[in-house]
Amino acid sequence: MFHLGRSGRIGLLASVAMIGGWVACLGEEPEADGSSREALSRFVGLYCAECHNAEDKSGDLDLERLVAEGVEANPHAWEKTVRRLATRQMPPADAVRPRERAYESILATLEASLDRAAADRPNAGRTETLRRLNRTEYQNAIRDLLALDVDASALLPNDESSRGFDNITVAGLSPTLLDRYITAAQKISRLAIGGQGRSPGGDTFRIRGDVTQEEHVEGLPPGTRGGALIPYTFPQDGNYDVQVRLTRDRDEHVEGLHEPHDLEILLDRDRRALLTVTPPKVDTDHQKADEKLKVRIAATAGPHQLGVTFLKNPSSLLETKRQPYQAHYNMHRHPRLSPAVFQVSITGPYAVKGTGETPSRRRIFVRRPTGPDDEVACAREIVSLLTRHAYRRPVADADLEKPMEFYCSARADGDFDAGIEAALGAILVSPQFLFRIEPDPPGVASKTAYRISDVQLASRLSFFIWSSIPDDELLDLASRGELHKPDVLEGQVRRMLGDERSRALATNFAGQWLHLRNLDSTTPDLRLFPDFDDNLRQSFRQETELTFESVLTEDRSVLDLIQSDHAFLNERLAKHYGIPNVYGSRFRRVSLGEGGERGGLLRQGSILTVTSYATRTSPVIRGKWVLENILGTPPPPPPADVPALEDNTVASNLSVRERLAKHRADVACASCHKLMDPVGFSLENFDAVGRWRTQEDGKPADATGGLPDGTTFTGVDGLERALLKRPELFAAALTEKLMTFALGRGVETYDAPAVRKVVRQAPERGYRFSSLILGIASSTPFQMRNSE
Incomplete structure (x- = not known):
């Protein structure tokens, strides 16, 4: 026995690695046999031990020790290793690397061991016992409980995000937030019942200042331009005042008002008023230009579509050498050509005629009392049904006590409807409604995995797929204890995916996964991108949501999100992309024809814009976005002392590629940037607002790039082809994101066996979207939970 010093050890390991490289070249590389620790030891010795040994511990990982202790003894460390091997990030691209067959063999060995250990000792993870409904879930729950659409963003504050989603950090309820929920419950219960307030109320709707209003707004009648289509629920039958205020400049002059314009007020596409706004005769009359744009209309209680829009005057096409600007909202660069609506105020009701027969009242009043002696029994039946749906479970007599107390108190001072309104308000502020509650069952040993109840499974399914409460069919199956049965569960998942409520996966899940919510706070530099406005911003969002929704509703392969032969466009977006005849x-x-620049997610303006700076593209942000959201291997956060990439340094005359090369010269920066930068460079044919370009700063755009596994290519075509060569990586990344969203907690290394199971089943089902959802719904983390 003898001991080698550190330098001798490294030299010996380097020699072993070199020999391994020669063997690989000769086609005689040792293979793992699928079960042998010796095979794993040989692999680690050849390719990993030079860095991951007892002395160096690169990445705080001593693989030699881990091999000796056995895979099952250290699942956390080996799962991290599996991820690096699966994405071919280990060994590094500049080191001696195994052939593909050896990668696959050693991964099979490791994954089999890890999966066996997970099956023997299930670790389902633990969600919070109390999780508050976030703002989106609250809004959808009100819709499905009361057949009432409300704008929760006007009632409740934003939810904080964690792990990319806002349904994770929702355990607490501060006094301020509780007050907001109480106020919301009072407004919602009054609106649902049609109760009359002490005085006429009102709501004001404002249009963003950067909206161009020169063309038709979808949903309004042809021949109109600008304005807004406002979904609005009128509380009672009666008269309502509608007042319109036009957009003004800083001098309080109405913008674009050079000639008379007709303004139309519509209710469900039926014209209720036609008003005319005319240019003021003297400058001091500008502030009075829209003071007569007020009308009183009759409306029945319930949901309606209020339209406020201008009749479109004939216009000629602007003759220019280039495409005319589409944005007309900036009074300095592209002033409005015509007046625009700034805000619409609705006040009322006046001359109340009754509560009407609204969808909400039909949903709530499942029966009416036959007389005074029947009122309590009738109220109890109504409250019982409401609590069953609101609390998402069978209800007991104790659940009805508090709402019935509120009913009786309000009924003593008012009528039957007032009592039901008070009871509904009590239900809407109950913790049983505001929180998703998953208590540990009695008698379960500490820190052990147990199967959740069918009632809890029903809520997990509905909030996963619908971002809302379970319906009657789910609750009935859960109450009978049948929901967990595999064939029943699959049938319900497919039914739910076919329901229009599953669109929440496109707007809520995809909106967060793909960072679409960041669009609202993204405004490119208007000096460099003068044609950007909110119309384009919302078109970006809708294109991506429709792309995701089409894969979902048509149950196509999720790989179609990466590469597609079609796009969803309207005229505004098509002009931005340079696509004719839309x-x-x-x-x-x-x-799309062959060789086009549009199609999959990586070619869409939404993602290209939110991964850019206001003045230029960012290969770093784009590369990090792809690694995190498409490959599921985000780089580690930068150290605190790493300098940012400066634009205003001596090197600012260099291209972004050249500046990043200097940035990578810093050893502290290189480890992450060598992963991110090549991926981002492949998207350099798209500018900061997603337009295609072949030139950058007067030079040909350089879109050569690569992946962390050493693959090199050019442009977005090459990136897509490289991603589709390893479809399991994208399927795994998407599965992890979906599982995070479904569980309301981060996916950890102990969830990796469940993710692998979902991904292994996906190819035989054509990577269809439903295969991922079904796999998650059937997984251990989704159907089980660890006790405290």
Whole structure:
């Protein structure tokens, strides 16, 4: 026995690695046999031990020790190793690397051991016992409970995000937030019942200042331009005042008012008023230009579509050498050509005629009392049904006590409807409604995995797929203890995916996964991108949501999100992309020819814009986005002392690629940037607002790039082809994101066996979207939970 010093050890390991490289070249590389620790030891010795040994511990990982102790003894460390091997990030691209067959063999060995250990000792993870409904879930729950659409963003504050989603950090309820929920419950219960307030109420709706209003707004009648289509629930039958205020400049002059314009007020596409706004005769009359844009209309209680829009005057096409600007909202660069609506105020009701027969009242009043002696029994039946749906479970007599107390108190001072309104308000502020509650069952040993109840499973399914409460069919199956049965569960998942409520996966899940919510706070530099406005911003969002929704509703392969032969466009977006023959505000599916620049997610303006700076593209942000959201291997956060990439340094005359090369010269920066930068460079044919370009700063755009596994390519075509060569990586990344969203907690290394199971089943089902959802719904983390 003898001991080698550190330098001798490294030299010996380097020699072993070199020999391994020669063997690989000769085609005689040792293979793992699928079960042998010796095979794993040989692999680690050849390719890993030079860095991951007892002395160096690169990445705080001593693989030699871990091999000796056995895979099952250290699942956390080996799962991290599996991820690096699966994405071919280990060994590094500049080191001696195994052939593909050896990668696959050693991964099979490791994954089999890890999966066996997970099956023997299930670790389902633990969600919070109390999780508050976030703002989106609250809004959808009100919709499905009361057949009432409300704008929760006007009632409740934003939810904080964690792990990319806002349904994770929702355990607490501060006094301020509780007050907001109480106020919301009072407004919602009054609106649902049609109760009369002490005085006429009102709501004001404002249009963003950067909206161009020169063309037709989808949903409004043809021949109109600008304005807004406002979904609005009128509380009672009666009269309501509608007042319109036009957009003004800093001098309080109405913008674009050079000639008379007709303003139309519509209710469900029926004209209720036609008003005319005329240019003021003297400058001091500008502030009075829209003071007469007020009208009183009659409306029945319930949901309606209020339209406020201008009749479109004939206009000529601007003759220019280039495409005319589409944005007309900036009074300095592209002033409005015509007046625009700034805000619409609705006040009322006046001359109340009754509560009407609204969808909400039909949903709530399942029966009416036959007389005074029947009122309590009738109220109890109504309250019982409401609590069953609101609390998402069978209810007991104790659940009805508090709402019935509120009913009786309010009924003593008012009528039957007032009592039901008070009871509904009590239900809407109950913790049983505001929180998803998953208590540990009695008698379960500490820190052991147990199967959740069918009632809890029903809520997990509905909040996963619908971002809302379970319906009657789910609750009935859960109450009978049948929901967990595999065939029943699959049938319910497919039914739920076919329901229009599953669109929440496109707007809520995809909106967060793909960072679409960041669009609202993204405004490119208007000096460099003068044609950017909110119309384009919302078109970006809708294109991506429709792309995701089409894969979901048509149950196509999730790989179609990466590469597609069609795009969803309207005229505004098509002009931005340079695609001809698309007209009007309506979005439609447009087939793309070969060699086009549009299609999959990586080619869409939404993602390209939110991964750019206001003045230029960012290969770093784009590369990090792809690694995190498409490959599921985000780089580690930068150290605190790493300097940022400066634009205003001596090197600012260099291209972004050249500046990043200097940045990578810093050893502290290189480890992460060598992973991110090549991926981002492949998207350099798209500018900061997603337009295609072949030139950058007067030079040919350089879109050569690569992946962390050493693959090199050019442009977005090459990136897509490289991603589709390893479809399991994208399927795994998407599964992890979906599982995070479904569980309301981060996916940890102990969830990796469940993710692998979902991904292994996906190819035989054509990577269909439903295969991922079904796999997650059937997984151990989704159907089980660890006790405290």
